[in-house]
Amino acid sequence: xxxxxxxxxxxxxxxxxxxxxxxxxxxxxxxxxxxxxxxxxxxxxxxxxxxxxxxxxxxxxxxxxxxxxxxxxxxxxxxxxxxxxxxxxxxxxxxxxxxxxxxxxx
Amino acid sequence: xxxxxxxxxxxxxxxxxxxxxxxxxxxxxxxxxxxxxxxxxxxxxxxxxxxxxxxxxxxxxxxxxxxxxxxxxxxxxxxxxxxxxxxxxxxxxxxxxxxxxxxxxxxxxxxxxx
Numbered sequence: 001x002x003x004x005x006x007x008x009x010x011x012x013x014x015x016x017x018x019x020x021x022x023x024x025x026x027x028x029x030x031x032x033x034x035x036x037x038x039x040x041x042x043x044x045x046x047x048x049x050x051x052x053x054x055x056x057x058x059x060x061x062x063x064x065x066x067x068x069x070x071x072x073x074x075x076x077x078x079x080x081x082x083x084x085x086x087x088x089x090x091x092x093x094x095x096x097x098x099x100x101x102x103x104x105x106x
Numbered sequence: 107x108x109x110x111x112x113x114x115x116x117x118x119x120x121x122x123x124x125x126x127x128x129x130x131x132x133x134x135x136x137x138x139x140x141x142x143x144x145x146x147x148x149x150x151x152x153x154x155x156x157x158x159x160x161x162x163x164x165x166x167x168x169x170x171x172x173x174x175x176x177x178x179x180x181x182x183x184x185x186x187x188x189x190x191x192x193x194x195x196x197x198x199x200x201x202x203x204x205x206x207x208x209x210x211x212x213x214x215x216x217x218x219x220x
Contacts, residue, residue, distance in 0.1 A: 001168075033206035042200055042210035054208065086151060090205045094166040097151035 002026050004087050004098035013106045017075035020101045022087035024068045031091035032070045034063055037100075038083045046085075047072060079105055108133040110201050110211035118195075118218050124188040128201030128211060135159070135182055139204050142175065142186045144197040145213070152197075156205070157184050191218045 003025040012018045022032065030050040035043035045054040047063035050070060062073045074081055082105050087098040114126035128140070141156035155165035157175045165173050169188070177184040188195060196218045203209040 035206075042213055043207065044210075045206050045208050048206045048208075084149065088151075088153075088206060093164075094168075095153040095205055097153070100149045100151075 001094060002028060002089055002092045002096050004089060004096055006085075006087060006098040006101045008099070009102040009104065011104045011106050012077050014079055015076045017073065018077050018103065020072040020074075020085050020103070022065075022070045022072070022098050024070070024089055026092065027067050028089040028091035030066050031089055032063075032065065033088045033090065034061075034072045035086045035088065036081075036083045037086065043086065074103075077103075077105065081105070108203065108209045110203065110209055112199060112201050112211040112214040114199075114214055114216070116215060116217060118191055118216060119220050120192055120218055121190055124186070124191050124195065124216060124218070126186045126199055126201075126214060126216070128184050128186075130182045130184070130203075133203070133209075134179075135177055135184055136179055140177070140184050141202050141205065141207070143200045143202055143207070145200070146197045153205070154186070154188075193218050 005023045032050050034047040037043045046057050046061050051063045064071050084100045084102045086100045109131045111129045118124045137159050139156045139158050142154040145151045157163050172189045174187045198213045198215045200213045201211045
């Protein structure tokens with residue numbers, strides 16, 4: 001299976017820019033997606049196919065990358081962005097998820 | 107508005123079967139793909155499988171011998187059955203539309219314990 005590696009945690013101050021990385025063990029073309037999950041809630045799709053903003057998601061969120069290295073950027077970060085962010089690839093079978101990056105605000 | 111809601115027992119005994127229902131409103135399950143995903147304690151997430159608009163299925167090979175996803179189009183519901191569960195199947199189970207999942211249910215926590 002394709003392994004997706006994310007940093008476990010990040011801490012930033014409101015108003016700053018943060019980049020969350022996801023590295024794949026093999027190429028996934030542009031089929032990388034990003035989710036936000038808050039405690040007790042279901043995941044929410046933020047970005048699909050590397051750089052496409054999902055419906056209703058603020059333009060503060062953006063995605064980039066292709067192949068094996070992908071980045072989710074939040075600029076500027078707001079207090080409400082405290083959450084865990086997951087990447088998911090759907091190019092290789094089976095689809096797999098990263099371990100999640102917990103974003104905390106200082 | 108598309109809404110998904112999981113339902114089923116929160117406690118299952120080891121070696122038994124886990125059965126969950128996903129009820130969909132606002133959209134027909136005869137369109138798109140409908141899947142099950144689970145999140146283990148500690149955050150790891152696993153895609154389990156899906157049933158397509160035509161009724162065809164695809165499963166994670168790690169579960170292939172134990173999993174079945176079916177549907178009832180008259181009720182706009184689809185189902186997960188996972189056989190021979192162990193404590194390692196303890197997780198929160200989600201149903202979702204499509205990959206990537208653009209609509210998700212709230213999730214149901216299932217504990218496998220005697």
